[in-house]
Amino acid sequence: MNVLQNMNKYHVLLILILVSFAGNACDLCSCTTSGGSATFGNLGMSNFIGIRYIHQSYESQNGIFVNSPKSQEQFNTYQLWGFVPLNTSFYISAIIPYQDLNRTFQNLDENSNGLGDITVMGWYKWKVQKKSEDETMTDKIDSGHAINFGLGVKSPTGEFEQRLTDRVNPGFQVGTGSWDFVSSAMHSFEKNNIGISTNVSYYIKSKNKNEYKFGNQFSFSTNMYYKLNTSKMDISPFVAFSGDFYESIQQYGEKLPETDGSIYNASLGTEFNLRKVQIGGKFTFPVSQDLFGGNVTSKNSFSVYLNYVL
Amino acid sequence: MKFIKLTFAIMLSLTILSCTSDDDSNTEDLTGQTGNLVLKFDNGVGDQDFIFGTTYNKSNGESYSLTTLKYLISNVRFTDENGNEFMFPHDDNVFIIDEATANNAGEIWLTLNNVDAANYTSVTFGIGIDQERYALGAEGQGDFLTEAADAGMMWSWATGFRFTRFDGTYSSATITDEALNIHMGSVGTSLDNYREVTLSLPNNARVRQTTTPEVHIKADIAKVFDSDTTSINFADGYSQVHTNTETTTVIANNMSTIFTVHHVHNE
Numbered sequence: 001m002n003v004l005q006n007m008n009k010y011h012v013l014l015i016l017i018l019v020s021f022a023g024n025a026c027d028l029c030s031c032t033t034s035g036g037s038a039t040f041g042n043l044g045m046s047n048f049i050g051i052r053y054i055h056q057s058y059e060s061q062n063g064i065f066v067n068s069p070k071s072q073e074q075f076n077t078y079q080l081w082g083f084v085p086l087n088t089s090f091y092i093s094a095i096i097p098y099q100d101l102n103r104t105f106q107n108l109d110e111n112s113n114g115l116g117d118i119t120v121m122g123w124y125k126w127k128v129q130k131k132s133e134d135e136t137m138t139d140k141i142d143s144g145h146a147i148n149f150g151l152g153v154k155s156p157t158g159e160f161e162q163r164l165t166d167r168v169n170p171g172f173q174v175g176t177g178s179w180d181f182v183s184s185a186m187h188s189f190e191k192n193n194i195g196i197s198t199n200v201s202y203y204i205k206s207k208n209k210n211e212y213k214f215g216n217q218f219s220f221s222t223n224m225y226y227k228l229n230t231s232k233m234d235i236s237p238f239v240a241f242s243g244d245f246y247e248s249i250q251q252y253g254e255k256l257p258e259t260d261g262s263i264y265n266a267s268l269g270t271e272f273n274l275r276k277v278q279i280g281g282k283f284t285f286p287v288s289q290d291l292f293g294g295n296v297t298s299k300n301s302f303s304v305y306l307n308y309v310l
Numbered sequence: 311m312k313f314i315k316l317t318f319a320i321m322l323s324l325t326i327l328s329c330t331s332d333d334d335s336n337t338e339d340l341t342g343q344t345g346n347l348v349l350k351f352d353n354g355v356g357d358q359d360f361i362f363g364t365t366y367n368k369s370n371g372e373s374y375s376l377t378t379l380k381y382l383i384s385n386v387r388f389t390d391e392n393g394n395e396f397m398f399p400h401d402d403n404v405f406i407i408d409e410a411t412a413n414n415a416g417e418i419w420l421t422l423n424n425v426d427a428a429n430y431t432s433v434t435f436g437i438g439i440d441q442e443r444y445a446l447g448a449e450g451q452g453d454f455l456t457e458a459a460d461a462g463m464m465w466s467w468a469t470g471f472r473f474t475r476f477d478g479t480y481s482s483a484t485i486t487d488e489a490l491n492i493h494m495g496s497v498g499t500s501l502d503n504y505r506e507v508t509l510s511l512p513n514n515a516r517v518r519q520t521t522t523p524e525v526h527i528k529a530d531i532a533k534v535f536d537s538d539t540t541s542i543n544f545a546d547g548y549s550q551v552h553t554n555t556e557t558t559t560v561i562a563n564n565m566s567t568i569f570t571v572h573h574v575h576n577e
Contacts, residue, residue, distance in 0.1 A: 063415055064352055064528055064572045065359035106414065162577070254513040257573050 047091070048278060049082035050307030060169040061295040062105060071105035073169055077116065083123075084310065091123040093150070099158060099174045114159055117175045121152025121182060144191045150184035154203075162210045169296045170214070170249060170259065177208030193227040195236075207250075215247030215260055225271070233274040240267035240282070246291075258293025265298075278307040343427035345517040348524040349386070349420040351407045352572070353379060355532045359416050360409060365481075369536045372544050374490055376478035379409035379531070381565070382463060382471060383420070384443065385436040385506070390428035391514065398422055404439065404454050406461050407529075417526075429514040433525060437565050438473030438496060440504040469553065471495050473503060474565060476534070480544045490544060492534070492551045494561040501555055503562035509571045516576050524575040530568045537564040 056075040061068050080096040097116035102109065126147045129140035158175020181204040188197035203217040221242035228235045242265045249259035269282030281304045289298055353360040365375045384404040387397040397403070405420055412418050448455055448467050458464045463472045476492040496503045515523035535542055540560055542548040551557045 063359060064526065065354050065416075066357045067359050067361075069415070165575075251576055252514065252516060257512050 047083050047085050047310040048307035049084065049310065050278070050305055052079040052081050052303060052305035053077070054079070054301065054303040056301040057299045058169055059297045059299065069106060071103055073172055074102045076100040089125055091125060093121045093123060095119045101172055101174065103172060112161070112164070112172065112174055114174045116158040117154050118157045119152060119154045119182065121150045121184070123148050123150040144189050146188045148186040150182070152182045154180040154182060156208065160208055160210065165212060170292070176205065176214055177210065177212070178206045178214065180205045193229070195227065196222070196224045198222040211252050213250040215249050218245045219243065233272055236271045238269050238271065240269070242267070258295060261291035263289040263291055263298055276309045278309050280305045340427040343519050344424045345427050345519050346522040347422045347425045347515060347517050348522060349422065349433070350524055350526045351418040351420065351529055352416060352526060353409050353529045353531055356530065360531055362409070366532065369541050370543055372480055372482045374478055374480040374544070376476055378475055378477035380461060380463060380475040381407050382438050382473050383407055383435050384439060386422065387434050388425070388430040388515070389432045389434070390430050394428065396426045396428065398425070401452055404443070406457065406463060408461065425517050427518050429516050430511065431514055432508055432510045433571070434506060434508040436504055436506045438504045439471045441499060441502055444470055444496065444499070465495065468498055469495070470498055474561065480549055482545060485545065488549060490549050492561060494551055494558045494565070497553045497558070501558065503558050505562050505566040507566050507569050509569055511571050511574050513574050515574045521577050523577065526572045526575065528570050528572045533568040534561065534564050537567045540564060
């Protein structure tokens with residue numbers, strides 16, 4: 001017990017360090033090619049390390065008129081990601097992305113690739129317990145509800161290129177060049193093989209060296225899954241709904257017109273669990289969107305992941 | 311105990327939320343510094359990009375299609391956030407905006423060099439040639455005289471410059487592909503059709519030695535014929551606009567309503 005308490009002190013300290021990084025961010029600089037509503041973990045918020053591939057595509061209006069020519073953008077993101085426990089209550093999640101971005105405009109191809117922005121978050125997991133219905137038992141039992149609080153930073157490990165800001169899609173960047181602060185809360189509930197988890201996150205983005213500040217972002221996502229137990233594996237099909245809301249991009253302290261927006265996405269997917277191996281796939285399509293004054297259209301995207309369960 | 315720690319963490323995050331960076335100290339000394347500024351003229355018809363040969367509808371059932379689209383811009387100047395004005399040097403401050411010279415994005419770029427470094431909040435320019443510049447005589451126009459003549463933007467010297475040149479055809483329920491020529495100018499010194507517009511910028515244009523802002527100006531050609539106040543009928547004497555006092559004045563007034571700044575891009 002004493003050991004556990006010491007551990008907790010250590011982890012509070014760790015969060016403090018993360019937080020102090022974020023504090024510096026306010027005076028530094030900012031942007032994000034987010035993978036849509038960023039998901040920090042797998043379905044059941046279990047512990048793993050793995051790899052994930054995300055493919056997103058966009059169509060952007062290159063001009064100020066409705067019949068201005070359009071460009072096509074393809075974003076390929078390869079991630080090393082994990083959700084690692086420090087003890088029963090504290091967890092660390094990390095996403096280390098490699099970005100490979102392609103853009104086609106009037107038969108000209110443009111590519112930008114490299115290490116993206118690394119996100120590290122500390123999580124506190126609160127397993128809600130309830131009194132046992134069996135009155136002879138004095139200990140409380142799991143209620144199936146868990147609440148996770150996460151705090152973290154996105155570091156400017158990816159390169160931000162000023163020349164690319166002239167593009168209509170401001171997301172066409174390997175990195176934002178900024179230290180961003182992420183706070184997140186998640187509720188999950190699992191009972192009788194049915195699980196529901198809901199996440200809300202707020203991203204505070206800071207100014208980068210180019211006086212460019214991506215807009216703060218609020219995101220929510222909720223997903224519901226059903227776990228089918230077979231002799232060989234668990235199969236969990238799921239549906240998800242998410243929303244992302246972006247404030248205006250600022251440069252030199254001024255809001256840039258037509259740089260705010262919102263998007264709602266729906267997703268379908270399945271996660272397979274074979275002992276220690278977890279394989280998941282998700283197909284996402286926009287339900288409604290208004291990004292950058294309607295000049296950028298998000299198209300369907302998909303992601304696949306392969307995890308080793310800890 | 312855990313709850314206390316959690317509360318502590320949340321409080322810390324709130325502290326960061328309240329952290330702002332309003333350290334925009336205006337101590338930057340820009341004295342003597344100059345840079346470039348680009349005016350991008352982008353001709354459109356309503357929300358459509360203008361394209362030669364495309365038929366556009368007017369409010370009164372008439373339609374038109376153009377093969378030439380040019381106008382003169384002069385006396386370009388900028389006002390900064392402190393109210394100071396920078397006038398581009400007079401002798402070079404006259405330009406032909408010709409749709410035929412537009413890049414593949416449909417924009418005509420006017421690059422202005424040696425602009426005083428400042429944060430500009432508005433741009434002012436004239437459409438056509440003012441009486442003062444015209445009074446300098448044919449010799450006083452420098453190279454621009456030849457340039458304008460070559461571009462078909464001159465009548466005789468006595469009549470002066472054509473401020474606009476819209477050539478094409480128009481059609482209506484009863485007429486098909488009749489000639490359309492909107493050549494508006496001042497007609498010597500007897501009629502002054504020079505107009506000025508001041509456009510405020512949605513965000514500052516920050517001219518520095520190292521940064522070249524681009525001011526994207528949208529010109530709505532539809533408003534030449536259907537301005538907010540005055541609509542014209544080609545069939546009622548507006549298919550051939552040249553030196554007539556009444557029709558050129560209406561076109562001049564309408565021309566002064568076509569420009570807006572869509573956005574400013576600071577490099």
